[in-house]
Amino acid sequence: MNACTGVFAVSCSGEPTTGAQTLQRERQLNQFLAEVERRALRIAEIGVRDRDEALDLVQNAMIKLASNYADRPAAEWTPLFYRILQNGIRDWHRRQNVRNRVMVFFGRGSRDETDYDPIAAAPDPAGRTPDEELQTQQAMGDLELAVGVLPTRQREAFMLRTFEGLDVAGTAAAMGCSAGSVKTHYSRAVHTLREKLGEHWQ
């Protein structure tokens, strides 16, 4: 029997871990989540067009990362976290589709997706002239709508590369596909967005 059994906790990977190491790990994870949570929320919000749903998805992703992958090297947390979040967003869309079918079957119809107004849902203004504020919000609203209707994989590639700033390898790990696929999806996404938004956007 290991003499340290009574002294050490055991991590998920089976490695002996002291209380101090666990505390250190918890601090690292807290810092990581604090850094990533706001961008993740906006990415999820653009994906599902609903802030409350996005908050739930981000919280679920944080809990899954913390409970299942906290013992992984910190460098792997970003692709792991976004992999979990993107899976959550995809599952959310599938469930929405099924629920909408069920609601239509019972004659209640579905929620009109055009109800979502990204300009109205935009954060509070902060220190700009009304014209500048309106222009910025309008540009972001247009971008959100255009990104929101991209095919799923293109949307994921664009948001992870441009908004989160992941490199090709990190995006591939988060999306669960090859680097070549990421490049293809990303290139198509940029092309489509520029076509939709036009030369005078921004």
Place this chain on the structure above:
Amino acid sequence: MKTPDDDKRFEESAKALFDDSVERLDAATLSKLNQGRQAALAEMAQATPSRQWSRWMPATGVATAALVAVVVLRGPGAVDPPMGPDPTVTDFEILMGDDALEMIEDLEFYSWVDVAEFESADNAG
């Protein structure tokens, strides 16, 4: 004609707008994010090897519920359909399952985790 420089400018504009919207998130939203993070850290503190088996509990529950649903929906003496999945059962599984889809989707992901773990162990050794 569009050039790579145009693409670069577009990406920079999109990134700047996105960052701006992140910076202007309201206090109530930031508070909810903080609460979610604390809940995640509390979950981390509670996670022990003895609890690992419980990851499979939701999937087991969904499978059991789906099996019961099949038995109830078909009833005794029902005739097998010719081919293909029963759409009622498929919808039922999707409606009920939080983790079932992820398990199926994540097979490639778990494979990646295994490879990464093996490589990190290999590098360490």
